[in-house]
Each structure stands twice: as structure tokens, then as C-alpha cells.
Amino acid sequence: NAGVTQTPKFQVLKTGQSMTLQCAQDMNHEYMSWYRQDPGMGLRLIHYSVGAGITDQGEVPNGYNVSRSTTEDFPLRLLSAAPSQTSVYFCASKLGAATDTQYFGPGTRLTVL
């Protein structure tokens, strides 16, 4: 049982490039979410999904797209990277709405030059 996995661990992009951050979980959790964390700050919700085929926006969705074709996978796409998107990105999953026990992946550290 690997829990929540994320790839890559580190990434450097140039302004304007696009890329996809991968997230997968093997706990059969319905709920998955993406957060970004900037230095000295809390986690801000980017997008979330309540099940395959269902996604919605969080607090800071601009510049990011998501899709959920399977229960296991929830990729985050940066459409045209900007320096303001330099951050640490965490994917998380939980069983459902009735619980708030979220399991986090190890994070992806992204730098946009």
C-alpha cells in the first residue's frame, strides 16, 4: 500500500512552458485535492475532485487544469507556467466528505524561471 504518490519530486520550468504533475493513490479514496504551499504559508486549495469525472475549483484555480478519469489518478496541469507558480505542490486524498483525515503525497517542488 503506497498511499499517495506524486511525480516528479522536483521540476524546473521556463516561463510559458506547460507540464503535468502526477498524483496517484491506492486507497480507493473518492476525494482528491491539489494544494500549493508557498514559503511560510499554509496550504491553498487549487482544485479538488469528489469522484471520477467530477472536479471543482478551490481557492486559487487560475492557471491550472485538472481531470479525474479514474479513482486512482488526479493529474494537475500547468497550462503556461509563470514565476508566480513557483511553489511546493501537494496532492491529498480522503475517503469522503464525512471525514477530514487527509493523506498527503510527498510533494513536488516546482521552480518557474
Added chain:
Amino acid sequence: GQSLEQPSEVTAVEGAIVQINCTYQTSGFYGLSWYQQHDGGAPTFLSYNALDGLEETGRFSSFLSRSDSYGYLLLQELQMKDSASYFCAVGGGFKTIFGAGTRLFVKA
């Protein structure tokens, strides 16, 4: 909107007890959670209060007062390894919103 407030830093000595407070404003409230994050690591779940009162898990306890929109995390018998950031978070169904975090420094 939703917002959470918690102190930015707390310092305590090894073996002591420390309380980290959290006040929140939210539309739609399921419960208050606490997470721990060590430098360079991922947040890990500590506790969850859906109802008023105290929840105890080993050296950690968490309290919630829904009428006061207030909660706290209590850490007892502090150890050096407890030096980390602690985040309160409110869950409103499918969205979980985090506070900015409290940095705890434990001194020998």
C-alpha cells in the same frame, strides 16, 4: 468566505505543555482538523473534532467549541521532535481550508 487565524510562532521547553489556538470563520462547517508538518516534509494528520469537546490521542489533545468558532491543539510532554509547523483546517464537506500555520520551536 472562510478564514482561520492561529499564532505564527510558539516557543516552549522540552517536557512542557503548549497550546496552539485557532479561530475560524466559515460558511458550512463539518469539523476542525490539525496537521503537523516538519521542514521539507508533507503534512500529516493529527486529529479531527466534529463535535464540541476534547479529543485525546496520546500526548496530543484537540478541543473544539462550535459556538465560539474556536479550537486548540494541546501538546504535552514536549519533545524536540515536536518542533514543526502545526496547521488547523476547517472542513466544509468536500473543501478543506487551512490556516497559515503555527511554527513550534521546542528548546532543550
